[in-house]
Amino acid sequence: MLRFFKTPEKRLGSAPGTLHEETSDYGFSAACTSYCEDVFEHASCDTVEACLEAIGREGTINWLNVTGHATHEVLREIGRKLDVHDLVLEDIQSATQPLKFEEYDSFVFIIVKSLIYDHNREIFTIADTKILVGENYVITFSAEPVPMYLKLFKRLSQKNTKLRKMGIPYFLFALLDALSDGSYETLNRIIDTVEELEEVVQENFQEFDVTEIYRIKQIMGHAKRSLWRYMEIINSIKVSDYLDIPDEVMPYYKDLEDHYKHMRDIVESVHSAATDMFNLYVSLNGQQMNEVMKVLTVFSAIFIPLTFIAGVYGMNFQHMPELAKPWGYPAVLVLMAGVVCAMVVYFRRKRWF
Numbered sequence: 001m002l003r004f005f006k007t008p009e010k011r012l013g014s015a016p017g018t019l020h021e022e023t024s025d026y027g028f029s030a031a032c033t034s035y036c037e038d039v040f041e042h043a044s045c046d047t048v049e050a051c052l053e054a055i056g057r058e059g060t061i062n063w064l065n066v067t068g069h070a071t072h073e074v075l076r077e078i079g080r081k082l083d084v085h086d087l088v089l090e091d092i093q094s095a096t097q098p099l100k101f102e103e104y105d106s107f108v109f110i111i112v113k114s115l116i117y118d119h120n121r122e123i124f125t126i127a128d129t130k131i132l133v134g135e136n137y138v139i140t141f142s143a144e145p146v147p148m149y150l151k152l153f154k155r156l157s158q159k160n161t162k163l164r165k166m167g168i169p170y171f172l173f174a175l176l177d178a179l180s181d182g183s184y185e186t187l188n189r190i191i192d193t194v195e196e197l198e199e200v201v202q203e204n205f206q207e208f209d210v211t212e213i214y215r216i217k218q219i220m221g222h223a224k225r226s227l228w229r230y231m232e233i234i235n236s237i238k239v240s241d242y243l244d245i246p247d248e249v250m251p252y253y254k255d256l257e258d259h260y261k262h263m264r265d266i267v268e269s270v271h272s273a274a275t276d277m278f279n280l281y282v283s284l285n286g287q288q289m290n291e292v293m294k295v296l297t298v299f300s301a302i303f304i305p306l307t308f309i310a311g312v313y314g315m316n317f318q319h320m321p322e323l324a325k326p327w328g329y330p331a332v333l334v335l336m337a338g339v340v341c342a343m344v345v346y347f348r349r350k351r352w353f
Contacts, residue, residue, distance in 0.1 A: 028066055028071070028074065029067050031045060032055065032062055032065075033156060035063075037164050040156065042157075045064065048074050051078070061138070061167065062136060063138045063139075063171070064137065064138070066140065066141045067142055067146075069093075075093055082107060084132065088102070088109050088132075091130065095143070097111050097130075099112060099226055099232075100233075101233045103241070103242050104242075105242075106135070107132055107133060107134045108134075109130070110233065111130050112128075112129050112179060113126050114127050114146075114180075114182050114183045114186075115182075115219070116186055124186065124189075124193075124215070126219065126222060129141070131175070133168060136168070138172065140175065148179065148181050170249050172243070176256055177252075177256055183263060187267070193212070194216060194273055194274060194277070198277060201284070205280075208281055210281050213281070220268075220271035223271075224264065224267050227260055228264070230257075230260040231261075234253055234257045234260070238253050294352065301343065306339065306340070309332065309336055
């Protein structure tokens with residue numbers, strides 16, 4: 001979980017705003033949707049030129065969705081075309097960044113986080129989405145495909161909808177709302193996982209996957225801290241001079257704020273449940289270990305006097321009268337059996353086992 005807070009080594013010592021050469025895992029796909037009330041067009045953008053041409057189209061709102069790791073060449077060209085500050089480009093290239101809202105003369109830069117399920121690693125995690133909002137364009141950057149964008153795209157393709165009529169302020173709301181819906185979907189999956197783990201820990205805690213609940217506990221803790229920042233970002237959007245949110249769109253952002261407040265409450269509840277479950281597992285595991293140690297201690301305590309008796313009669317002194325008697329051996333066995341019975345009765349009365 002601490003990897004979310006690590007600073008990439010290649011950024012250390014570099015000048016602010018430096019774009020670093022991509023590694024072998026860099027690669028991206030891009031698609032642009034251009035729309036207005038009467039126009040709707042969608043096309044893949046395989047080259048930097050195609051991306052720049054798409055977002056430079058006039059008379060429409062242009063949404064460029066970049067998935068994967070954009071190369072430094074792509075970012076430099078976008079920065080040159082749209083006059084994006086180098087520090088912003090550096091933030092876009094970085095894998096993880098804190099939530100932020102920055103307002104510039106010709107655009108707004110936003111970073112938000114979403115809960116996702118990583119199908120490759122089969123774990124729940126948190127992903128960054130970087131958003132550039134300009135006069136007639138919105139550019140989104142995400143490392144992995146966002147399923148909720150498909151539903152947003154479907155809404156855009158329909159005529160006579162608010163999304164087609166109300167401009168960029170409403171589209172930005174719809175985009176953030178789609179990301180929140182994706183987080184809700186992942187959160188529901190996390191809740192189902194927590195409930196399944198809760199049944200396991202109550203029925204047979206030895207089969208309980210403590211690593212899974214520990215990771216959920218960490219993710220929920222990180223999400224809880226992030227959700228507090230969402231309120232600041234939404235408030236910054238509402239009072240932004242550049243975005244200039246119209247009065248008819250403002251209620252939608254207030255509703256979005258309520259969504260995130262509700263999500264924050266759910267995340268806090270899931271975090272508390274995961275913490276309680278983890279503590280319960282540790283307690284049950286410790287209790288089982290105590291029971292094992294209790295049994296071992298009882299056996300050890302029983303054998304201590306037996307070892308003493310055997311040690312006394314095993315010293316091989318020449319003058320030990322009992323050794324010469326025919327009843328000596330049976331007498332020692334009876335003595336040992338009596339000691340064992342007496343100690344067992346004593347332990348049972350004390351309820352030690």
